[in-house]
Amino acid sequence: MSPIGAMLYREAKIRATNLIFIFWDVINPLAYMLVFGVGVNAAMGSPFASGEVDYNAFFLASVLAMASFGIASNTSWSFFLDRDNGIFFEMLTYPLSRSAYMLGKVIFTVLVSVVQTALTLILAATLFRIRLQPALIPLVFLAMIVGTAGWFFFYSIFALRTRRNDIFNTVTSILYFVFLFASSLFYPLEPLPKWFQTAALVNPITWQIDLMRYATIGIGSARTVVIESIAFLVFGLASFIYAARCLQKQE
Amino acid sequence: MGSYALEVHDLVKTYQSRTGIVRAVNGMSFNVATGSIFGLLGPNGAGKTTLLRMLTTLTQPTSGTARLLGFDVVKRPLEVRRRIASVIQETAVDLLLSVRDNLLTFARFHTLDGVTARERADEVMERFQITGEADRKVQDLSGGYRRRVQVAKTFMVRTPVLFLDEFSTGMDPILKRSVMTQLREEARAGRTIVLTTQILSEAEELCDDILIINKGRQVARGDLNALKLLSQGVYEVSITFDHMPEGIEAELATLPTLRTHKENSTLEVALKAPEGEVFQAVAALARDRRVLRLEVNGASLEDIFIELTQNEVPA
Numbered sequence: 001m002s003p004i005g006a007m008l009y010r011e012a013k014i015r016a017t018n019l020i021f022i023f024w025d026v027i028n029p030l031a032y033m034l035v036f037g038v039g040v041n042a043a044m045g046s047p048f049a050s051g052e053v054d055y056n057a058f059f060l061a062s063v064l065a066m067a068s069f070g071i072a073s074n075t076s077w078s079f080f081l082d083r084d085n086g087i088f089f090e091m092l093t094y095p096l097s098r099s100a101y102m103l104g105k106v107i108f109t110v111l112v113s114v115v116q117t118a119l120t121l122i123l124a125a126t127l128f129r130i131r132l133q134p135a136l137i138p139l140v141f142l143a144m145i146v147g148t149a150g151w152f153f154f155y156s157i158f159a160l161r162t163r164r165n166d167i168f169n170t171v172t173s174i175l176y177f178v179f180l181f182a183s184s185l186f187y188p189l190e191p192l193p194k195w196f197q198t199a200a201l202v203n204p205i206t207w208q209i210d211l212m213r214y215a216t217i218g219i220g221s222a223r224t225v226v227i228e229s230i231a232f233l234v235f236g237l238a239s240f241i242y243a244a245r246c247l248q249k250q251e
Numbered sequence: 252m253g254s255y256a257l258e259v260h261d262l263v264k265t266y267q268s269r270t271g272i273v274r275a276v277n278g279m280s281f282n283v284a285t286g287s288i289f290g291l292l293g294p295n296g297a298g299k300t301t302l303l304r305m306l307t308t309l310t311q312p313t314s315g316t317a318r319l320l321g322f323d324v325v326k327r328p329l330e331v332r333r334r335i336a337s338v339i340q341e342t343a344v345d346l347l348l349s350v351r352d353n354l355l356t357f358a359r360f361h362t363l364d365g366v367t368a369r370e371r372a373d374e375v376m377e378r379f380q381i382t383g384e385a386d387r388k389v390q391d392l393s394g395g396y397r398r399r400v401q402v403a404k405t406f407m408v409r410t411p412v413l414f415l416d417e418f419s420t421g422m423d424p425i426l427k428r429s430v431m432t433q434l435r436e437e438a439r440a441g442r443t444i445v446l447t448t449q450i451l452s453e454a455e456e457l458c459d460d461i462l463i464i465n466k467g468r469q470v471a472r473g474d475l476n477a478l479k480l481l482s483q484g485v486y487e488v489s490i491t492f493d494h495m496p497e498g499i500e501a502e503l504a505t506l507p508t509l510r511t512h513k514e515n516s517t518l519e520v521a522l523k524a525p526e527g528e529v530f531q532a533v534a535a536l537a538r539d540r541r542v543l544r545l546e547v548n549g550a551s552l553e554d555i556f557i558e559l560t561q562n563e564v565p566a
Contacts, residue, residue, distance in 0.1 A: 003360065006359040009356065009359050010345070010359070013348055013356060017348065017352070078347070081346065085341065085344070086339060086341025087345055089339055089343065090337065090343035093307040093308060093332055093337045093414075094357075095333040097328075097329060
């Protein structure tokens, strides 16, 4: 088995044999869609806000982004755990390079997000009767792949630089709160105060959500989406470069 | 490649600390013969773990070279990693995996096929008495069991060199003995074992070749007999009285002791003095007292270690 294959084998074993990961990777985002989405949809009525769509359709891209963000966060938590208990350092003496280690982690994370995307889209189309745009579905998958990889690299920086478990947990909880709430994830930005809009517009998860909202239900302008996609690519690339540097420095 | 599994030349590792540059390893040179058990001994902070981390490609040396089976640890790290298995100081195991999956995953990294890996896992678990815990997650096991799993992994593969950093930490005496027997068997079969330990009896029993280091420098090197020659004039005296004499501390204070230990009615003293003086001292300690048992031996590895690391005798 190749080193990357062995990494995928290990990650798959860890994920498949621990219910906690299955819950956070798969069930949690779907539960948001099924419970929170349905609840808000019923409360708001339809159509919702400026998009002339119901809340379930509006929230679909959010669920995907939340899944992408959550899966990356979970992998980085297991990454931190690896470092905290020393197996990470022992693994660096296995016959694999540091880049193979990182690549194995990111490929596995992306694969989970692809499965989650397929599940979410099927559920959205069948249960909520959301009218998806078939021609743009590959773009949804692409946004999930790039998005999940970007978030994984971003979180890896904290997994590699934080020494203490309590600090890591606090940092990731704050990030989760800030990124998800100061964004277009739960609500459209137009009715929000100016300072909130500004914060949301510089939030990479807004960039990812806007692209996916455009690709799933056609809301948003193509020009804005292109600019935001480029911005997200830059964010992902910068995170990757810094994470790779942190990884090389691990001794 | 010669008859050496490991060739280390003038290896240096420095770190930048708040107070300045720390030379954790300061110009070490040594070779390790193929199929031998090589012990690295030293007090805390001597540089043993840093040295091991460089040899296992985990840390890059600041200068100097180290070659494992002919492969440079800096220039050809992957070739080196294919030929080693290592147990680092931390209890490094996959907490979220079962005992069996820990072994199987490790085997996958070393390119063992599934059938061979499963067969070997069963055999190794039997040897390490962890078959009963095979399907339990490691996070649910005690520290001692976790350490067993960590050491057991290295027996899953047949890499020519094995590195063990304080391998017996947390092991019970029976398991430790069993692992030591297995290590000797591995060495007899041609596997080279490099270990660090602070348990000197372990090194005394296990190692063919010992390197004592202190403050990043080598202090002494050789097999046990050669090291004992370095410490000529050190004697271990053990006297069991019918009861521990009162005021014996004052008498001991006048003797050239390296260490003393009192337990119940037994007094153990390491003395550094010519043979005649040692016997005079023993006679003085025994005078007018009822002695049940008396033993005088040459220096143990512990005495040599204390003497060499405290006095910092250069190699």
